[in-house]
Amino acid sequence: AIQMTQSPSSLSASVGDRVTITCRASRGIRNDLGWYQQKPGKAPKLLIYGSFTLQAGVPSRFSGSGTGTDFTLTISSLQPEDFATYYCLQDYNYPYTFGQGTKLEIK
Amino acid sequence: EVQLLESGGGLVQPGGSLTLSCVASGFSFNNYAMSWVRQAPGKGLEWVSAISAGADNTFYADYVEGRFTISRDIPKNTVYLQMNSLRAEDTAMYYCAKREKGDRDSWGGYYYAFDIWGRGTMVTVSS
Numbered sequence: 001a002i003q004m005t006q007s008p009s010s011l012s013a014s015v016g017d018r019v020t021i022t023c024r025a026s027r028g029i030r031n032d033l034g035w036y037q038q039k040p041g042k043a044p045k046l047l048i049y050g051s052f053t054l055q056a057g058v059p060s061r062f063s064g065s066g067t068g069t070d071f072t073l074t075i076s077s078l079q080p081e082d083f084a085t086y087y088c089l090q091d092y093n094y095p096y097t098f099g100q101g102t103k104l105e106i107k
Numbered sequence: 108e109v110q111l112l113e114s115g116g117g118l119v120q121p122g123g124s125l126t127l128s129c130v131a132s133g134f135s136f137n138n139y140a141m142s143w144v145r146q147a148p149g150k151g152l153e154w155v156s157a158i159s160a161g162a163d164n165t166f167y168a169d170y171v172e173g174r175f176t177i178s179r180d181i182p183k184n185t186v187y188l189q190m191n192s193l194r195a196e197d198t199a200m201y202y203c204a205k206r207e208k209g210d211r212d213s214w215g216g217y218y219y220a221f222d223i224w225g226r227g228t229m230v231t232v233s234s
Binding site for chain 2: 032095
């Protein structure tokens, strides 16, 4: 199975900050990577698919990049509602695998 | 409204069995692959299993292969997860998710993603 290594595992930031989360695949997955946001007690929410395509309704402050093995999620200017846990997911082949998650906390 | 509603969770003893259901509404269920994803208390997300739109292909994570079986009943708009030989480490919230087809990719195919999720059903394996 493809291993997804996500970093950092946690991150403290302030409203208005620019933050970056990274995921590295153990082998090439083209652009078959999605980013999901999860808030406590809630189901995950799709933010980005295909490495860089913003899901409908997701604010443009979220962006994704990368191809092959290295991928990045960037939030350009943190808003209060963005404090949550973020996961990458490779859907290049089965078994699909998630990164370990990044908990984004208020500084 | 597009919706997924899971049910069937509960408390079960180690070695026991449980069947989860996920009822879909608001979209053409027979056109979409479906997956189960779980999350142990305080832990991250784990993909568990998937079934193709026509139910002709199924896929499993290594940690459930041979113990769990995914299936779907198209007239009932329902996907199931039959779980046997349950272990303490299977304790988790189980979510079902719809796999949506997105834009075309650069390799002649399409991008996919889980665009709709249910609220989950909790499974606790304990004596």
